[in-house]
Amino acid sequence: MRRGQLSLSVIEAAIGVLLVVGVAAGFTVGVAPAPSAEPQLDSLARDTATLLDSEPVPGGSDAWLVALARSSESFDRLRPDTRERVARALPADVAFRITTPHGTVGYPRPPRTTVGSTTVPTRHGPITVRVWYG
Amino acid sequence: MRGQTNLFALVVALVLLTGATVVGVSLADGALAGADREPVERHAAAATADRLIAADSPLTVRANTLNASRVAALNASRLHELAPVARTGDVRVALDGRPVVERGAPGGGWTVRRSVVVRSRAEPRSIRVNLSTQSTVSVPQGVDRATLTLASGPNTTLRSVRANDRVVLHDDGGLDTTATVHLDRYEPTTLRVDAGANATGRLVVTYRPQRVDDRILTVTVDA
């Protein structure tokens, strides 16, 4: 009988400790949510679009961004250069995917990561640049 | 005796509870202390980067394209004029890791990264042309001036030099000089010496090609 009552108090103590530690853990999770990486990624996506918009296609004089959207042929022709150019422009730990009316260039997007993006409307259709860490 | 053992267990339980509360309080303390001043640092770094690479920034030729010489002339007070946000705290602006300007020594803080290109002028390049075989020289795009040295051979009078059909040097008595001409930066330029079919002489064109490098601009603010 003595043993029975002792273990009951110990159980109560254990429950109390768990309760307090649980509330404390709630503090650590709730008070300081990690700052969202999104504004930083959005800025990098905008930088990519700006750089492509301000440069001519290699070996030509058309604006790169417009040429990507203009037609399937120009998109296919520019695809490898675009991939290389954007990979050079972005930091090494940032991956990208550019979506145009004629196709996409870049890496496959992982399903659950935070993504920064920007969309540029062009005469031939919108171009969306998405970037993420990975 | 049973009552006493019960009391003892209760005291132990309360001591454990106190211990758990102390742990909880110190965890909460740590969490709150870690979130100090962060939003202000983040804003300062992001806003400074935006101002530095904006199209209307004195450092840029257009958005995200920096002029290397203007970047090199950046110092802490100029930075404060351009981006007065980070008034308190330490700031560092770097290109590909190499510091461009620093105020104080930011330890941790918040770092913002942007993609830019830096435009500079590369080493001078000279092209020598024998006028009896060739009378044109091509200068690539991005060059806004070139130095021409003309030496005419016997029985030859070189009267004018054109850049893309615009006359840039002219002397009816014959050109035998070194001169610097201004070119249109937005197009490749073809320099042509107006000389007859039997002209002899030498033309040397010296220019500094434009160089464009991809860089990552980082701004670190530690408040």
Add this chain to the structure above:
Amino acid sequence: MTDRALVPVVGKVLEAMLVLLYVASLVTALHGGVVPDYRDAAAAEVSDRTLASTAARIEASVPPPSDDAAASRTVDLPAAIDDAVYRLRVENRTLVLDHPDPALSGRLRLALSPRVTAVEGSWRSDEPATVRVRGDDGRLRVILA
């Protein structure tokens, strides 16, 4: 015999009283010492965050040089910090958060393009807030309304 029946009851009552005393003193100690500090720290954090995100929103509403679209954006403000209504106003290109508790007020210098010639206006936290950008390309005015 009554003694033996009484001792467990008295023992339990004693335990219960002890626990109540303990909890009461713990709660008092926390509320007296630790909780007000945490409340202040959390409110200061909200104040900082509001200032920074509002400043970023204002700066982002200025269009780039080539666009001359007049912009009008709504801004989400927390209605109160530490249960008190506050004001946001601009003074000399600096965003100022005025709160009844001076520890929760703050200032943040806005990083605006030189094309912006004037920033004016103020917001109350319990009213809808918009930022308007007016003017042509050379001279822009940012208005908090």
